[in-house]
Amino acid sequence: MGEAPAYSKYVAEFVGTYLLVFTVGCNVLKGDGVWAATSIACVLMVSIYALGGVSGANFNPAVSLTLAASGYLDWVEAGIYICVQVVAGIAAGFSYALLLGTAFNCGPTAGFTWISAGVAELLYTFMLCFVVLNVACSEKSGNCPNQFYGLAIGFVIVAGGYGAGLVSGGCFNPAVAIGIDTSSVMGDKFKFWGMSMAYTGFELLGALIASGMHRIVRPKEYGMDGNAMVSNLTSEFLGTFFLVTTVCFNVYEGSKSGAWSIAASLMGMIYALGNVSGAHFNPAVTVAIVLSGRGVMAGGVVTALAYITVQILGGIAAALVVTFTVGHSHGFGPVGTSSWGQVAVAEIMFTFVLCFVVLSVATVEKPLKDMFGLAIGSCVTVGGLAVGALSGGSLNPAVSFGLDTANAVKGGVWMNCLVYSAFEFAGACVAAAVFFGTHPSEYNKGVKALRMADTYGSMSES
Numbered sequence: 265m266g267e268a269p270a271y272s273k274y275v276a277e278f279v280g281t282y283l284l285v286f287t288v289g290c291n292v293l294k295g296d297g298v299w300a301a302t303s304i305a306c307v308l309m310v311s312i313y314a315l316g317g318v319s320g321a322n323f324n325p326a327v328s329l330t331l332a333a334s335g336y337l338d339w340v341e342a343g344i345y346i347c348v349q350v351v352a353g354i355a356a357g358f359s360y361a362l363l364l365g366t367a368f369n370c371g372p373t374a375g376f377t378w379i380s381a382g383v384a385e386l387l388y389t390f391m392l393c394f395v396v397l398n399v400a401c402s403e404k405s406g407n408c409p410n411q412f413y414g415l416a417i418g419f420v421i422v423a424g425g426y427g428a429g430l431v432s433g434g435c436f437n438p439a440v441a442i443g444i445d446t447s448s449v450m451g452d453k454f455k456f457w458g459m460s461m462a463y464t465g466f467e468l469l470g471a472l473i474a475s476g477m478h479r480i481v482r483p484k485e486y487g488m489d490g491n492a493m494v495s496n497l498t499s500e501f502l503g504t505f506f507l508v509t510t511v512c513f514n515v516y517e518g519s520k521s522g523a524w525s526i527a528a529s530l531m532g533m534i535y536a537l538g539n540v541s542g543a544h545f546n547p548a549v550t551v552a553i554v555l556s557g558r559g560v561m562a563g564g565v566v567t568a569l570a571y572i573t574v575q576i577l578g579g580i581a582a583a584l585v586v587t588f589t590v591g592h593s594h595g596f597g598p599v600g601t602s603s604w605g606q607v608a609v610a611e612i613m614f615t616f617v618l619c620f621v622v623l624s625v626a627t628v629e630k631p632l633k634d635m636f637g638l639a640i641g642s643c644v645t646v647g648g649l650a651v652g653a654l655s656g657g658s659l660n661p662a663v664s665f666g667l668d669t670a671n672a673v674k675g676g677v678w679m680n681c682l683v684y685s686a687f688e689f690a691g692a693c694v695a696a697a698v699f700f701g702t703h704p705s706e707y708n709k710g711v712k713a714l715r716m717a718d719t720y721g722s723m724s725e726s
Contacts, residue, residue, distance in 0.1 A: 274348050276319035280311040281352035282359075284323055285443040289360030292368055298520050301425025301434065305528075309418025316400075316414065324437040325349050325464075326471040330393035333475040335486070336401045346438075353439030357447025370444040371459040372432060376590070378459065381432035382466040383589045384513070388424030389436045389470035390477075391506050391532070395420050397478040398536035405482045407539050411634045416535035423506075423529035426521045427513025431590060438464040477502065481540050493567075497574045499541035503533040504578035507545050508666045512586035515656070515667070516594050523648025523657065531641025538626070538637065546660040547572040547685070548692040552619035553627060555696035557707065572661075579662030583670035593674040596667040596681065602654045608687050610655040614647030615691030616698070618659055623699040628706055661685035 287307040291300035312321040320337070322328045325346040332342035361367040372381035399413040425434040435441040438460070445460035481499050483490025510529035514522035534543040544550045550571045587593045598607045618640070625632045625639045632639060648657040658664045664684040672678035700707070 285356035305421035353443030357443035384428035393474035426525035508582035579666030583666035610651035611687035619695035
């Protein structure tokens with residue numbers, strides 16, 4: 265077969281962006297509110313898998329900008345892509361408006377300012393672009409090629425749509441924002457080119473920051489030596505930060521799909537950073553890995569303590585950012601009439617599930633190649649839905665410290681995170697013990713010195 269003509273890339277970008285924005289509009293105007301973000305995430309995911317081999321499946325000016333800034337896309341090509349994407353977004357906006365006889369505005373949801381909405385857009389556009397760079401571009405550092413790239417990228421929309429979407433509407437894409445804003449001429453509150461320009465500014469800033477952080481976590485991609493520990497600790501901070509950010513947006517704003525959204529954020533960041541730091545993002549996971557003999561990392565206990573410290577700081581930073589973005593915090597402790605005994609069982613049981621799955625799918629001699637992120641992330645869906653009504657389903661000391669500290673800053677009492685963390689560490693200890701009982705051959709084969717990152721492909725030489 266001969267080489268495809270150049271225009272096929274632009275057609276692919278138009279089609280993918282058009283489908284994305286058209287799906288957004290239909291969901292907002294007529295869709296099921298509970299499943300809207302999942303519908304949008306899935307159309308992005310399937311379009312990436314369908315058209316990634318043609319154009320790279322950007323479908324987003326922010327993604328094209330981050331790829332160009334990182335050297336993965338020619339600047340002229342990026343400019344053409346961006347123009348095509350914006351035109352496709354506007355065409356899709358008028359298409360759903362004509363189909364449904366109405367349109368809607370781009371802007372903050374009721375009760376929030378444009379600054380709050382802008383912060384939400386910046387955070388999750390950063391996350392989207394950062395995941396793209398890590399799962400679709402990072403060949404030199406061993407994270408590509410893979411089969412999970414579309415899943416990881418698409419489900420950033422699930423992560424951001426259910427929580428931050430309650431603040432900003434959840435665009436994370438200038439073509440979406442401009443398409444919505446322009447087509448609002450067909451609604452009763454026309455704001456032509458209004459808020460979409462502010463959204464675009466925040467989104468493009470998020471894209472540029474993502475490019476910068478990618479250089480820190482994967483210096484090998486840019487021909488730099490870097491420092492492995494700096495890359496590892498930065499990865500642990502970022503992964504924990506976005507996990508707890510997603511927790512806070514969902515909890516604070518009363519999302520009906522919190523566990524699903526939080527699981528998606530964990531899955532996406534695990535796929536993005538698994539072969540950098542091991543993608544623990546949870547002090548309990550780090551403890552389980554070390555206790556099981558799978559985590560004899562360079563520096564041993566000192567490195568594990570550094571991981572735990574950075575994870576807790578990332579959780580606290582995330583909770584404070586969200587608290588000041590939305591203007592309030594949320595109490596942390598037993599939910600409703602739940603007793604501390606019920607909380608203990610809930611947190612121990614489902615932290616055990618999370619840590620045991622991590623050990624079983626990611627630290628064994630033959631780890632899962634493409635499904636490890638989905639398996640680990642799904643533990644949050646399991647625990648969040650099963651015991652969220654009892655303990656809140658923290659399952660992570662970084663989450664516990666973050667929520668409790670933010671609540672204390674707003675005048676609440678700081679203490680429950682210590683009790684929750686004790687339960688969560690207990691679950692980690694049980695996971696390590698059960699793993700030894702279920703996987704004795706892993707120890708007999710002498711692979712106990714492997715750390716989680718080594719099973720993905722160590723960055724220790726980067």
